[in-house]
Amino acid sequence: MKKLASVEVLGGGPAGLYTAILLRRMMPHVRLRVTEQNAKGATFGFGVVFSDQALDFLKADDPETHDLVTPAMERWRNMTLNLPAGQVVLDGVGFSAVGRLELIEILRKRAEALGVEIRFSQHIESLDDLDADLIIGADGLNSLVRRSNETGFGVHLDHFSNHFAWFGTERPFDTLTQTFVKTDKGAFNAHHYRFQPDRSTFIVECDEATFKAYGFAGMGEEESARLCEGIFADTLEGAPLITNKSMWRQFPRLWCDKWVSGRHVLLGDAVHTAHFSIGSGTRLAMEDSIALVRALASHDDVDEALAAYQAERQPIAKKIVDAANTSATWYESFASKMDLPPVDFAFDYITRSGRIDMERLRRMAPEFAARYEAEGGRQSTVIADPVAPHVPGAAEIGFDKAAHGNCSNILWDNLERNPRKIAVTGPAGTLTYADLIAEAARWGNAFTTAGLQRGERIAFFIDDTPVYPAAFFGAVRAGFVPVLLNTQTPPDVLNYFLQDTGARIALCEATFLDVFSDDVLKGTSLKTIVVANGAAKGEKQRAASEFLDGHATTLACASTGPDDMAFWMYSSGSTGRPKGIVHLHHDMAYTQASFGRHVLKLTEDDICFSVPKIFFAYGFGNAFTFPFSIGATTVLMPGQPRADAVLETIETFRPTVLFGLPTLYTSLARAESVKRRDLSSLRQSMSAAEVLSQDIYEAWKALTGHGPTEGLGSTELLHIYLSNSLTDHRIGSAGARVPGYEIRLETPDGKVPDAGEEGVMFVRGHSSAPTYWNRPDKTRETMRGDWIYTGDRFIEKDGYYFFQGRADELIKVSGQWVWPLEVERCLNEHPDVHECAVLGHQMEDRRMTLRAVIRLREGKEASPAQSDALRAYVKSRLQPYKYPRIVEFVTELPKTGTGKIDRQAVAAAPVSELEQIVA
Numbered sequence: 024m025k026k027l028a029s030v031e032v033l034g035g036g037p038a039g040l041y042t043a044i045l046l047r048r049m050m051p052h053v054r055l056r057v058t059e060q061n062a063k064g065a066t067f068g069f070g071v072v073f074s075d076q077a078l079d080f081l082k083a084d085d086p087e088t089h090d091l092v093t094p095a096m097e098r099w100r101n102m103t104l105n106l107p108a109g110q111v112v113l114d115g116v117g118f119s120a121v122g123r124l125e126l127i128e129i130l131r132k133r134a135e136a137l138g139v140e141i142r143f144s145q146h147i148e149s150l151d152d153l154d155a156d157l158i159i160g161a162d163g164l165n166s167l168v169r170r171s172n173e174t175g176f177g178v179h180l181d182h183f184s185n186h187f188a189w190f191g192t193e194r195p196f197d198t199l200t201q202t203f204v205k206t207d208k209g210a211f212n213a214h215h216y217r218f219q220p221d222r223s224t225f226i227v228e229c230d231e232a233t234f235k236a237y238g239f240a241g242m243g244e245e246e247s248a249r250l251c252e253g254i255f256a257d258t259l260e261g262a263p264l265i266t267n268k269s270m271w272r273q274f275p276r277l278w279c280d281k282w283v284s285g286r287h288v289l290l291g292d293a294v295h296t297a298h299f300s301i302g303s304g305t306r307l308a309m310e311d312s313i314a315l316v317r318a319l320a321s322h323d324d325v326d327e328a329l330a331a332y333q334a335e336r337q338p339i340a341k342k343i344v345d346a347a348n349t350s351a352t353w354y355e356s357f358a359s360k361m362d363l364p365p366v367d368f369a370f371d372y373i374t375r376s377g378r379i380d381m382e383r384l385r386r387m388a389p390e391f392a393a394r395y396e397a398e399g400g401r402q403s404t405v406i407a408d409p410v411a412p413h414v415p416g417a418a419e420i421g422f423d424k425a426a427h428g429n430c431s432n433i434l435w436d437n438l439e440r441n442p443r444k445i446a447v448t449g450p451a452g453t454l455t456y457a458d459l460i461a462e463a464a465r466w467g468n469a470f471t472t473a474g475l476q477r478g479e480r481i482a483f484f485i486d487d488t489p490v491y492p493a494a495f496f497g498a499v500r501a502g503f504v505p506v507l508l509n510t511q512t513p514p515d516v517l518n519y520f521l522q523d524t525g526a527r528i529a530l531c532e533a534t535f536l537d538v539f540s541d542d543v544l545k546g547t548s549l550k551t552i553v554v555a556n557g558a559a560k561g562e563k564q565r566a567a568s569e570f571l572d573g574h575a576t577t578l579a580c581a582s583t584g585p586d587d588m589a590f591w592m593y594s595s596g597s598t599g600r601p602k603g604i605v606h607l608h609h610d611m612a613y614t615q616a617s618f619g620r621h622v623l624k625l626t627e628d629d630i631c632f633s634v635p636k637i638f639f640a641y642g643f644g645n646a647f648t649f650p651f652s653i654g655a656t657t658v659l660m661p662g663q664p665r666a667d668a669v670l671e672t673i674e675t676f677r678p679t680v681l682f683g684l685p686t687l688y689t690s691l692a693r694a695e696s697v698k699r700r701d702l703s704s705l706r707q708s709m710s711a712a713e714v715l716s717q718d719i720y721e722a723w724k725a726l727t728g729h730g731p732t733e734g735l736g737s738t739e740l741l742h743i744y745l746s747n748s749l750t751d752h753r754i755g756s757a758g759a760r761v762p763g764y765e766i767r768l769e770t771p772d773g774k775v776p777d778a779g780e781e782g783v784m785f786v787r788g789h790s791s792a793p794t795y796w797n798r799p800d801k802t803r804e805t806m807r808g809d810w811i812y813t814g815d816r817f818i819e820k821d822g823y824y825f826f827q828g829r830a831d832e833l834i835k836v837s838g839q840w841v842w843p844l845e846v847e848r849c850l851n852e853h854p855d856v857h858e859c860a861v862l863g864h865q866m867e868d869r870r871m872t873l874r875a876v877i878r879l880r881e882g883k884e885a886s887p888a889q890s891d892a893l894r895a896y897v898k899s900r901l902q903p904y905k906y907p908r909i910v911e912f913v914t915e916l917p918k919t920g921t922g923k924i925d926r927q928a929v930a931a932a933p934v935s936e937l938e939q940i941v942a
């Protein structure tokens with residue numbers, strides 16, 4: 024295209040007039056005309072607010088306009104929230120306001136003074152009526168320029184569900200205020216602030232049900248103004264509401280993928296909208312003008328200039344638009360939050376973007392933060408990476424945290440890399456990467472449409488099928504926070520999880536639906552249960568197929584950052600109430616850069632099969648992070664991990680890498696059918712979570728040619744930080760330090776242990792959870808600065824670490840310290856013992872003793888003689904005082920979901936409740 028000679032600007036709002044001013048100043052040779060349908064001095068609406076940052080941008084970019092506009096502005100430093108139960112002031116939330124008409128008049132006069140031709144009262148019906156090298160669509164939400172070429176601009180337009188009407192009033196308010204009121208037909212919110220000494224904006228908002236209950240749809244502007252005056256009588260103190268095109272509307276959510284089409288270019292409300300609650304629409308429009316005119320002035324070729332405008336401006340605008348959409352979504356459920364104590368309501372409001380943590384709040388609104396903490400607000404958790412950027416571990420593996428702003432990219436990167444490759448397979452179905460990503464996009468879109476806000480938790484109570492990765496990655500990409508729950512959670516604990524997470528949506532496997540009883544839902548915020556892999560049965564339930572119906576198969580990534588909250592898992596609760604372990608967006612990538620790259624070393628031809636479920640951090644890394652990071656395949660097997668089912672899955676889906684734990688390898692090696700099974704696909708097997716004995720190692724090696732490679736990790740660090748390797752395995756050792764992590768041992772008096780001396784292990788690395796949700800006491804115990812206190816005792820030899828037990832697990836028997844795990848290991852080596860648990864047991868006189876609960880091998884008989892033989896065995900191998908005084912035999916030991924012996928359940932069960940006690 025030739026050099027720009029003439030421009031038509033359609034629309035005389037802030038975007039159109041400001042563009043004309045800048046064009047006239049920066050490109051005086053261009054022939055320029057603005058066309059506006061309204062008469063001179065007329066427009067819709069009342070005042071608009073600018074945040075402090077918005078004014079800063081204007082001052083930096085165009086001090087002249089800034090100096091013209093600011094004298095006409097009203098300013099304040101605080102925001103006030105009025106609730107039925109009291110008032111909260113949010114200090115430091117600074118805004119300024121100006122009348123919309125006043126702003127437009129300032130811009131018009133300036134444009135005219137510069138010689139811009141403006142045609143008023145001229146409605147353009149067709150773009151054929153405009154004739155220039157370039158047509159600038161500054162024609163607002165209903166843009167004719169955009170509507171003339173919807174496909175070319177890639178338009179996405181829908182509406183938020185709330186209804187609002189924009190009124191004015193002569194009552195001046197002190198600060199930007201939001202007043203929330205409840206009526207017998209529903210709740211209302213008014214956003215009100217003065218924009219002139221004697222005039223305020225007054226926007227009234229309510230949800231669809233309230234809108235219908237009041238019958239606003241059938242009322243004229245004046246009638247609804249009178250009704251709203253009554254609803255807000257206390258706030259207005261008798262002042263009437265003034266109307267100016269104040270019909271009820273639903274706020275549009277508009278975004279265009281392309282901002283340029285041929286010689287047409289869009290800006291301002293014509294190309295995107297930003298909900299009024301963040302006061303940014305006008306600022307965005309004016310910033311668009313600056314970007315557009317700068318691009319035009321700095322390129323000789325118009326096409327290049329327009330391409331540069333879109334490339335530079337679109338990503339910046341997207342961030343603000345996303346923030347505005349998140350904010351708008353918050354308002355869709357304000358009514359349900361109004362019963363919170365005012366300070367909690369205010370906290371929920373101010374943290375609605377999911378990006379403000381306690382520390383930032385303290386800086387931003389110190390008085391409110393102090394009040395919130397003093398009144399014992401629900402959540403004073405700091406969400407930030409606890410580990411400094413340049414710790415040695417990160418430098419060692421060259422980890423660039425900034426590159427990991429949203430963990431869904433681990434999956435999405437495969438869209439270009441290998442879309443047709445199988446991503447997931449297994450008894451529940453097979454999906455290619457392209458299919459899985461499309462499915463994940465539908466989940467993300469469906470969660471967004473369901474009205475969730477950024478950072479809001481979603482409870483996942485599902486089994487390992489393709490639904491899991493689809494829903495997980497869709498949720499995190501859309502900015503929500505999946506909470507991966509153990510599907511064996513008992514009802515009372517599930518109720519606690521739902522309350523703790525505040526989840527409004529849960530995903531539940533069809534086969535587990537009965538768990539969501541009325542008791543489980545009591546006191547929770549749960550509104551919807553999406554049923555995976557089956558039909559909905561009850562009132563709050565929706566089948567996933569219906570939930571996803573009609574949703575797009577593409578999904579833009581929310582503007583999260585590497586340190587934003589991404590997902591949670593709960594601790595097993597082996598030492599008290601389970602704790603919500605919060606992980607950040609960069610954490611998955613860190614486990615791949617450390618354990619994945621340096622120990623596991625998958626190739627894209629690998630097929631991974633994790634028997635431990637996805638809701639365990641170990642299973643999550645095995646099934647998602649590592650295979651998806653390099654475009655390999657993952658096998659997902661739902662149902663109980665019984666030996667036969669696991670062997671069947673190996674034979675059918677031919678994994679190359681198996682992930683299990685010693686209990687699993689034991690049961691597989693001992694399964695009756697194992698010799699007939701084809702395990703030849705396996706090239707590597709990994710083991711974690713329990714100490715691996717020589718026995719099990721050898722048994723598995725005899726079957727597959729390789730023993731399981733043992734490592735140790737934790738949910739707090741997301742995956743493994745100590746590991747053996749395929750080529751260097753020290754039996755009995757949890758392994759050596761995984762590159763990327765630092766390990767230190769500490770004696771009880773805080774010193775570095777001498778050679779061969781044991782110490783409690785601390786670990787540091789960037790996958791570290793910053794906090795336990797809402798548990799400052801427990802957070803302080805475990806998250807010590809940027810180190811995680813593991814509570815595990817180790818001895819280090821030649822860089823390999825040998826587990827010695829828990830720091831708090833030593834018990835005193837007959838005046839001497841005994842470590843029950845040592846006795847357990849000894850008993851496990853007895854040829855008659857299948858498996859056992861040895862625990863401390865408090866006797867009636869409060870003395871401690873040792874209790875062994877044993878499952879014998881097939882064909883071995885439980886008898887008093889057998890107990891004596893086992894006691895004698897321990898005495899012969901360990902110091903004699905370490906023998907178990909109580910010996911019980913059972914046919915089955917209680918297990919956790921991963922198949923680990925559930926020591927808590929064993930300890931909690933009185934002798935009579937364990938099965939078949941013989942001696």
Ligand SMILES: Cc1cc2nc3c(=O)[nH]c(=O)nc-3n(C[C@H](O)[C@H](O)[C@H](O)COP(=O)(O)OP(=O)(O)OC[C@H]3O[C@@H](n4cnc5c(N)ncnc54)[C@H](O)[C@@H]3O)c2cc1C
Pocket residue numbers: 033034035036037038039058059060061066070071072073145146147148161162163164165166167189226290291292293297299302303304305306307308
């Ligand atoms: C209730 C509410 C409150 C808001 N509060 C704020 C706030 O506090 N702060 C803030 O920054 N933003 C706020 N906004 C958003 C803000 O008003 C817009 O983002 C801003 O006006 C966008 O400017 P614009 O120039 O792109 O579009 P507009 O202001 O809509 O201007 C478009 C112009 O084009 C004209 N036009 C359209 N079609 C034609 C045609 N075919 N022929 C001739 N002329 C035409 C229109 O008459 C109009 O004058 C609010 C919006 C609403 C709805």
